[in-house]
Amino acid sequence: MKASIVVLPGDGIGPEVASAGVAVLRQIATRFGHEFTFAEHAIGGDAIDRFGDPLPPQTREALLAADAVLLGAVGGPKWSDPNAPVRPEQGLLAMRKLLGVFANVRPLKLHPRTAALSPLKPERTKGVDLVFIRELTGGIYFGAKTRSEHDATDECRYSVEEIERVVRHAFALARTRRRKVTSVDKANVLETSRLWRSVATRVAADFPDVALEHQLVDSMAMHLLTRPADYDVIVTENMFGDILTDEASVLAGSLGLSPSASIGGPGAGVYEPIHGSAPDIAGQSLANPLGTILSAAMLLRHSLGLTEEAAAVEAAVDHVLEHADLTRDLGGTATTHAVTRAVIEACNAKAEAA
Numbered sequence: 440m441k442a443s444i445v446v447l448p449g450d451g452i453g454p455e456v457a458s459a460g461v462a463v464l465r466q467i468a469t470r471f472g473h474e475f476t477f478a479e480h481a482i483g484g485d486a487i488d489r490f491g492d493p494l495p496p497q498t499r500e501a502l503l504a505a506d507a508v509l510l511g512a513v514g515g516p517k518w519s520d521p522n523a524p525v526r527p528e529q530g531l532l533a534m535r536k537l538l539g540v541f542a543n544v545r546p547l548k549l550h551p552r553t554a555a556l557s558p559l560k561p562e563r564t565k566g567v568d569l570v571f572i573r574e575l576t577g578g579i580y581f582g583a584k585t586r587s588e589h590d591a592t593d594e595c596r597y598s599v600e601e602i603e604r605v606v607r608h609a610f611a612l613a614r615t616r617r618r619k620v621t622s623v624d625k626a627n628v629l630e631t632s633r634l635w636r637s638v639a640t641r642v643a644a645d646f647p648d649v650a651l652e653h654q655l656v657d658s659m660a661m662h663l664l665t666r667p668a669d670y671d672v673i674v675t676e677n678m679f680g681d682i683l684t685d686e687a688s689v690l691a692g693s694l695g696l697s698p699s700a701s702i703g704g705p706g707a708g709v710y711e712p713i714h715g716s717a718p719d720i721a722g723q724s725l726a727n728p729l730g731t732i733l734s735a736a737m738l739l740r741h742s743l744g745l746t747e748e749a750a751a752v753e754a755a756v757d758h759v760l761e762h763a764d765l766t767r768d769l770g771g772t773a774t775t776h777a778v779t780r781a782v783i784e785a786c787n788a789k790a791e792a793a
């Protein structure tokens with residue numbers, strides 16, 4: 440098949456991990472006889488430096504015409520002055536809104552070797568297989584903001600429609616898994632959470648074969664560490680999902696392992712690791728590329744419908760997690776390039792064996 444993929448390297452380790460994702464996709468194209476074209480565009484701090492805009496018009500145009508988008512990460516100390524008029528992260532948020540990708544899918548699967556690096560005891564993390572559906576285009580991230588010399592505000596607003604579509608997505612996904620949805624909110628305090636909870640309860644009536652439980656976000660942060668294996672699909676609003684998914688990544692051994700897919704819009708889906716631009720390790724080939732490579736596998740599956748190809752990438756990553764030297768975040772000494780090469784070699788070896 441033919442597919443045009445927009446690549447947004449961004450800042451910090453973004454370009455390092457994005458090129459790892461592209462290298463794996465190129466290898467998959469060769470092995471399975473597909474024609475993928477890759478077009479790089481500017482986003483974030485890089486785009487501010489070059490065009491004065493974190494999501495310039497030429498990037499917007501390319502995004503609207505793409506079949507799928509692979510993103511590294513944006514941001515960094517250079518652009519982080521709290522009084523800066525424009526920020527890299529605004530480019531990321533504008534892209535999500537432009538593409539209407541309201542459902543951010545963040546799966547968490549544990550591999551025995553890397554789970555051993557988790558600060559949690561092995562008996563706590565045994566059997567963990569969960570997926571977060573994080574609402575991505577609403578809530579406090581997108582509400583009106585004000586700032587004066589004396590105070591500042593961020594408005595948090597959710598419509599019934601915004602809640603309903605993401606909760607439905609979570610229930611539909613749960614039907615393909617262990618049929619359990621945990622909806623996370625702060626309904627004991629927030630009006631938006633009370634609306635969220637009532638919509639989730641109403642939607643649940645359409646899925647009688649799926650169990651729904653409600654969980655307050657503060658105790659959820661605790662339960663994620665004490666009984667993570669009890670969860671299947673977790674659905675929550677934008678900011679709670681941002682925070683809980685970084686927390687959950689620790690169960691797998693490293694933030695650098697977690698992939699994501701942002702889907703649900705009329706056009707292209709966006710695939711990116713959940714981590715940021717990691718300024719502390721940028722430019723040293725220390726970045727773990729596996730979160731981005733697993734995001735590329737999600738791209739193959741969700742945007743291109745290439746199930747076998749996605750499984751081939753995931754199997755190669757499993758092989759590397761089992762046998763290869765890994766990056767420093769996972770206790771290894773391998774570079775970003777070496778781990779990427781190991782994934783590509785594992786893909787090739789499997790192809791030759793087949």
Ligand code: NAD
Pocket residue numbers: 452456511512513514515516519528531694695696711712713714715716717718719720725726727728730766768
């Ligand atoms: P971060 O995720 O960039 O880094 C947190 C810690 O995890 C750091 O110690 C970093 O070295 C480590 N880490 C992250 N990814 C890694 C990888 N692939 N391999 C090995 N180690 C990895 O979070 P931060 O430091 O709070 O934020 C830095 C910048 O990134 C900020 O400007 C923030 O806004 C931005 N950010 C961007 C995205 C995105 O583009 N999607 C996501 C999160 C944060």
Ligand code: IPM
Pocket residue numbers: 514528531532681713715
């Ligand atoms: C993420 C990031 C972004 C978010 C920031 C950089 C705007 O943390 O993708 O998880 O909060 O959504």
Ligand code: MN
Pocket residue numbers: 681682685713
């Ligand atoms: Mn985040």
